[in-house]
Amino acid sequence: MVLRPREDWFKPFIREERLWVATAFVIAFIMGFTTVSWSFVDPRHQVPTEAYEVSPEEWVKRAQEFAEKYSGKVVPEGTEVVIAGVQFSWIPQEIKLKAGVEYRIAVSSGDVIHGFSLIGDDGTVYNLMVMPGMAYVMKIKFDKPGVYEIRCNEYCGVGHQFMVGRIVVVEG
Amino acid sequence: MASEFRTCPVTGLLCHLPSQRVIIANFAMALISLAIGGLAAVFVGLSRSSIILLKDPASYYMWLTAHGLNMLIFWILWFEVALLYFTATVILNAPLYSVRLAWLAFVVMLVGQAVIEVLVFTGKASVLFTAYPPLKAHPLFYVGYLLFAAGVLVAVVVFFLTIYRARREGTFKGPLPLITFGAAIAAIIAVTVIFHGAVTLAYILAYVLGYVNTINIMFIRWYFWGFGHGAQYVNAVAMVTVWYALLVLATGGAAEKFINEKYARFAFALYTLFVIPAIGHHILVDPGYSEALKQASGSVGSHFLSVPSMLHALALLGGLEATMRAAGYRGLFTWLVKAPWRNPGIAALLMSMILFGLGGIVAQPQTTLQPNLMYHNTLWVPAHFHLTVAGGTTLAFMAVSYYLVPLLTLRKLVNYKLALLQVYLGFAGLLIMGLTMLWLGYLGAPRRTLLLENLVRPEWWTPMSILTIGVLLWLASGALYLLIMAATLVAGKRTSNPGELVEGLVEEVKTSETGEVSKRGSLIIVFILLFVIMLSLYFHSFIRLEGMPEIW
Numbered sequence: 224m225v226l227r228p229r230e231d232w233f234k235p236f237i238r239e240e241r242l243w244v245a246t247a248f249v250i251a252f253i254m255g256f257t258t259v260s261w262s263f264v265d266p267r268h269q270v271p272t273e274a275y276e277v278s279p280e281e282w283v284k285r286a287q288e289f290a291e292k293y294s295g296k297v298v299p300e301g302t303e304v305v306i307a308g309v310q311f312s313w314i315p316q317e318i319k320l321k322a323g324v325e326y327r328i329a330v331s332s333g334d335v336i337h338g339f340s341l342i343g344d345d346g347t348v349y350n351l352m353v354m355p356g357m358a359y360v361m362k363i364k365f366d367k368p369g370v371y372e373i374r375c376n377e378y379c380g381v382g383h384q385f386m387v388g389r390i391v392v393v394e395g
Numbered sequence: 396m397a398s399e400f401r402t403c404p405v406t407g408l409l410c411h412l413p414s415q416r417v418i419i420a421n422f423a424m425a426l427i428s429l430a431i432g433g434l435a436a437v438f439v440g441l442s443r444s445s446i447i448l449l450k451d452p453a454s455y456y457m458w459l460t461a462h463g464l465n466m467l468i469f470w471i472l473w474f475e476v477a478l479l480y481f482t483a484t485v486i487l488n489a490p491l492y493s494v495r496l497a498w499l500a501f502v503v504m505l506v507g508q509a510v511i512e513v514l515v516f517t518g519k520a521s522v523l524f525t526a527y528p529p530l531k532a533h534p535l536f537y538v539g540y541l542l543f544a545a546g547v548l549v550a551v552v553v554f555f556l557t558i559y560r561a562r563r564e565g566t567f568k569g570p571l572p573l574i575t576f577g578a579a580i581a582a583i584i585a586v587t588v589i590f591h592g593a594v595t596l597a598y599i600l601a602y603v604l605g606y607v608n609t610i611n612i613m614f615i616r617w618y619f620w621g622f623g624h625g626a627q628y629v630n631a632v633a634m635v636t637v638w639y640a641l642l643v644l645a646t647g648g649a650a651e652k653f654i655n656e657k658y659a660r661f662a663f664a665l666y667t668l669f670v671i672p673a674i675g676h677h678i679l680v681d682p683g684y685s686e687a688l689k690q691a692s693g694s695v696g697s698h699f700l701s702v703p704s705m706l707h708a709l710a711l712l713g714g715l716e717a718t719m720r721a722a723g724y725r726g727l728f729t730w731l732v733k734a735p736w737r738n739p740g741i742a743a744l745l746m747s748m749i750l751f752g753l754g755g756i757v758a759q760p761q762t763t764l765q766p767n768l769m770y771h772n773t774l775w776v777p778a779h780f781h782l783t784v785a786g787g788t789t790l791a792f793m794a795v796s797y798y799l800v801p802l803l804t805l806r807k808l809v810n811y812k813l814a815l816l817q818v819y820l821g822f823a824g825l826l827i828m829g830l831t832m833l834w835l836g837y838l839g840a841p842r843r844t845l846l847l848e849n850l851v852r853p854e855w856w857t858p859m860s861i862l863t864i865g866v867l868l869w870l871a872s873g874a875l876y877l878l879i880m881a882a883t884l885v886a887g888k889r890t891s892n893p894g895e896l897v898e899g900l901v902e903e904v905k906t907s908e909t910g911e912v913s914k915r916g917s918l919i920i921v922f923i924l925l926f927v928i929m930l931s932l933y934f935h936s937f938i939r940l941e942g943m944p945e946i947w
Binding site: 234235236237239240242243244246247248250251252253254255257258259261262265266267268269270271272274334335336338340342343346347348349350351352354355356357358359361362363364365366372374375376377378379380381382383384385387 | 456678681685698759837850913926934
């Protein structure tokens with residue numbers, strides 16, 4: 224019994240119960256199989272795997288150099304885009320990229336944990352964690368020109384909501 | 396010694412009075428925490444809706460921290476400690492192993508909570524529930540957190556010792572009753588949770604105090620979520636336990652023989668296997684962890700964690716079905732149509748199961764490596780845990796207190812119709828909240844962010860307006876619950892008359908012993924919900940991902 228102890232609780236599973244135990248495991252298996260096999264089905268829509276260690280101070284310096292060099296200019300093909308999240312802004316605030324070109328975008332933090340959320344007018348939403356001490360490298364290719372906001376979506380302090388940057392994709 | 400016990404006029408169980416006082420004290424603290432968390436919910440909920448109540452980010456993040464800690468830690472854990480004591484004493488006809496130790500746990504938890512409340516409300520700890528370093532709070536904040544955890548650990552130990560002594564002294568015969576068994580599973584998971592929490596908090600404390608200079612954030616993220624998400628499985632298991640109790644209490648015991656306990660215990664036991672391997676779904680888009688770990692723990696492990704919950708769905712719905720069939724409602728879905736929808740316990744059981752199920756369904760794409768890219772840290776995540784923890788756990792806990800408080804205090808519930816209204820109001824509010832937050836998350840709206848007017852993207856306004864309605868309904872439901880409880884505890888009519896004590900709460904279902912036990916209708920319902928709808932949403936997420944720019 225549920226409330227009072229009883230000896231005869233040990234009943235065999237009825238048909239529906241046996242069927243459902245099997246189904247529940249099948250559901251979990253289908254989902255597990257899908258995610259693992261997706262790495263082979265479409266290797267170009269995956270969570271980025273590349274990351275390297277770098278000190279927060281060093282990273283902010285690199286991002287500032289990058290921001291000065293390409294301020295107002297389109298980043299040429301083959302150049303690694305460097306983005307630093309600091310309380311409470313992105314360095315650089317705006318980046319111009321070419322459509323149809325593969326870029327390496329490396330993002331890390333100059334202080335605490337941030338979140339890198341890419342929100343496009345075309346409905347694109349990508350989210351990655353931004354960690355101090357570790358640069359996360361995503362390889363990305365925008366097909367069409369458009370505007371993508373970069374928002375912080377991991378709470379980083381009182382000015383957290385003001386961390387809004389932009390990636391502008393122009394005709395390649 | 397004998398005078399310390401009373402016999403429950405309704406169930407005939409023995410109730411140890413000093414133990415009963417501990418249970419009521421823990422329950423009262425749960426209510427106080429819920430009230431504080433609820434006040435915070437006014438500011439958090441309405442600031443994220445189209446009203447944007449707070450314009451000052453500092454106070455928004457302060458209230459958000461207060462909301463998370465009071466709801467997710469204090470309200471739920473105080474309630475669970477009360478529930479653990481209840482299932483180990485009243486249900487087993489036994490006194491607590493040590494009433495003094497239980498009071499010690501109470502005091503330690505109270506001090507821990509008091510320290511945290513003071514620091515949060517003076518603005519010295521606006522680091523949110525997760526408190527990720529290198530963001531720092533006042534050092535005493537972590538001390539308070541650790542104290543509270545230590546108190547819970549003492550309570551869990553008292554729970555196990557109580558069962559041990561009850562077994563040794565033979566106050567109950569045979570196996571543990573199902574709900575004590577469920578509570579014991581929750582307590583076992585709680586031990587692993589407290590271990591992870593203590594490691595994380597002690598490490599952060601050492602960092603904040605300057606004993607260690609650098610902090611390994613990957614380590615913190617993993618261990619924090621061993622605590623943070625593991626704790627949600629203490630809640631989930633306690634909730635399922637409460638679901639069984641509700642089904643039996645609300646049918647006046649009629650459902651007892653239609654629950655297959657072997658099946659239910661098997662499902663409970665599976666939780667202990669699957670909780671720890673599933674920690675990884677929190678680090679799916681963190682740099683530094685290997686893809687193999689992310690896939691094994693984050694995706695595959697987490698999908699298997701949903702198996703026990705899926706099994707319980709059939710056990711409970713099937714239990715109700717078999718009971719109603721034995722009462723003469725034999726059609727495929729007649730039992731559901733004729734179910735006692737006006738009974739607060741059954742209503743809460745069904746509403747809580749729907750919301751928890753929906754929360755579990757939307758969790759599947761979010762816990763999967765590739766689609767998680769689209770949902771991570773968006774409002775999709777709070778939608779998931781408001782559906783599961785508020786809709787599932789909190790609604791179930793609220794409903795079961797309508798049954799247990801009258802039995803423990805021998806005071807009549809002030810108004811069972813208001814209780815029923817509270818359940819449906821809460822369901823409507825949470826469903827609207829859940830769906831609109833999912834919508835916002837789908838559109839990329841960030842969680843834990845005060846979106847001031849100029850920061851709202853135009854496409855977010857519509858769901859934010861609808862969210863307002865959901866928030867207001869759920870706030871009204873929560874306030875109504877606190878009102879009913881306070882009125883019952885303070886001014887409920889004292890009575891020992893069993894009929895009067897459970898008036899309006901129990902639906903006598905007259906079952907006959909004959910006839911086959913069938914759970915066919917329930918099987919069809921859970922199959923459509925969890926096989927068809929869940930997998931459709933799951934594959935939709937992959938198709939949606941394909942339409943976005945290439946990333947790898």
